[in-house]
Amino acid sequence: MNMIEIFVDAIRNLGANKLRSGLTMLGVIIGVSAVISMSSIVEGGKQMTVEMIEKMGTNLLSVRPKRMDKEDRLKFSGRSKGLRYGDAELIQASVPYVEQLTPVINFQTQLRYGDKDRSGMVEGVLESYREIRNYDVGRGRFLSEEDAKTFKKVAVLGTEVVSDLFGKVDPLGKDLQIGNQRFVVIGVLQEKGSLHGINYDDTILVPATTAMKLLTGNDALNSFIVKVDQRENMQKADRMIHELMMKRHDGVEDFAIRSQDELLRNTELIIFTFRVILGGTAALSLLVGGIGIMNIMLVTVTERTAEIGLRKALGASRRAILFQFLIESTAISLLGGLIGILFGVALGTGFGWLAQRAITGWTAVILPSAVILGFFFAMTVGMTFGLYPAYKAAQLDPAEALRYQ
Amino acid sequence: MLIALKEVSKTYKMGEVSVKALDQTSFTIDKGECVAIVGPSGSGKTTLLDIIGCLSRPTSGDYLLQGQAVQDLSDAELARTRNKKIGFIFQTFHLLGRNTALVNVSLPLFYAGHAREERLARAETALSTVGLADRIHHRPNQLSGGQQQRVAIARALVNDPEIILADEPTGNLDSKSGQEIMKLLLELNQKGQTLILITHDRELAERTKRTLMIKDGRIVDDIRR
Secondary structure: OOHHHHHHHHHHHHHHOHHHHHHHHHHHHHHHHHHHHHHHHHHHHHHHHHHHHHHOOOOEEEEEEOOOOHHHHHHOOOOOOOOEHHHHHHHHHHOOOEEEEEEEEEEEEEEEEOOEEEEEEEEEEOOHHHHHOOOOEEEEOOOOHHHHHOOOOEEEEOHHHHHHHHOOOOOOOOEEEEOOEEEEEEEEEOOOOEEOOEEOOOOEEEEHHHHHHHHHOOOEOOEEEEEEOOHHHHHHHHHHHHHHHHHHOOOOOOEEEEEHHHHHHHHHHHHHHHHHHHHHHHHHHHHHHHHHHHHHHHHHHHHOHHHHHHHHHOOOOHHHHHHHHHHHHHHHHHHHHHHHHHHHHHHHHHHHHHHHHHOOOOOOOOOHHHHHHHHHHHHHHHHHHHHHHHHHHHHOOHHHHHOOO | OOEEEEEEEEEEEEOOEEEEEEEEEEEEEOOOOEEEEEOOOOOOHHHHHHHHOOOOOOOEEEEEEOOEEHHHOOHHHHHHHHHHHEEEEOOOOOOOOOOOHHHHHHHHHHHHOOOHHHHHHHHHHHHHHOOOHHHOOOOHHHOOHHHHHHHHHHHHHOOOOOEEEEEOOOOOOOHHHHHHHHHHHHHHHHOOOEEEEEEOOHHHHOOOOEEEEEEOOEEEEEEEO
């Protein structure tokens, strides 16, 4: 028995009543197109978020001062020392998982070159900052260990600062007034763009030591950032840092350790939740579609009772009848699946195109796995929900069926 | 002996009530015979057709087709027997409306497992035999009643069956077409095809060489001419 012939015949049967076939397929079409288009939206969102997080650097822990609640403030009044340079040095020396570490000292001040000036947030950092934050140097060089050791008055600028103050002039080697100090520009960072409101090109970097000595006048830190050597060690590093800091701060928890890993994991949790909802919706609509197919197939079997009787009279076995109707229901759902894929890809691409215009950094993604999954589900739905009607058809008594009015 | 029925009974259960459609019928039919089975409606002739045509099994008794006891066959074997040995012709033609005459006639060959080219070739030959060579791609709704019945006859012949079972073949036809069909069937019988004709029309029955009269599930007369 040739399956392909039966399949072609089945498709022809569907064409005989296009409206009914179309309505029957609707559930599957909607289910499959929903899976594809929604998964592409979720994927696009996930990619954008992960990209964003990774652009800030990977495997990072940041330690910041924490504002204590009223209770703790009273308990530990006067004993909070805040975040100090010594904390960073201690962590660097004591925690084995630390691959890179940089303190960050923020200083808001006026910048001046020639007749141009603007205010800016100067960041005092060490040479490790480049690798930690995934910055690339476009022109010149980055801050060096030597610069920090010798308290050099050198600065590395982002492209936006350069264009604001220097215009088209090459800033390398030029003097830049930072506050009441004269710095020399030694490097320009490569353009990085903005993500989620943070403009990575609006950057002024100077050595941390220089910043402490000449700008702030103290060793207080705004934060320090640790790059952990491996993802698996993030939690261990977190705990060690917490322990050491608590000891060093006499049990006063005036600091907070934030893990970028935590951010990623939160994102993953949100994505997972979305995927579950998505999966549930798709499963539901496919279920509805399947029931629709079963319903119509039952009606079809009843309508074609005499035909089934005739086929049996001519020698069709039960299996032959079963296969015929099973293939018919599979054909409906497969066709619905194909149409659903077309719709889903169109919707997903369309939405991605729109999103790219509204949100920077969005990439339109069509998951091939979603397409395959959708197709596979469509086929399964047809075979599963078509089984009962096909069985009923196969079990018909030939003599009775022939004479059915 | 092609067909032998021995004390065949068939009882149907309609809810609480049992209906005895056939009551200990016995007869034999030889190869090449032309037999009419005549009786009023409710006499059991339809049930007899079902038994002979292997569409249902007797409740008791033996039905031997070419020496093979049909009641012992499984459902799948019954289907195969119908496919190979029986050619059905029905009052309402029972053609597939969505397919051409050619495809309709090829259907028994499809269930016999033949390849497509062979099926269509043999179907075309069968259609020529009944004089419809120029209509093979017509659909039933493009054919007259007489033509449709001829397609059905071609279909019944295509697998070279032992028996042609015709159930009121002229019932849905006008007298002219009816005559043509009877003429065709009798011609086929003359060429050696065993023909069993079920009808309530005595005039029709008189054109056959043998008539079995059935009443209340029993054979009441066996007239040979």
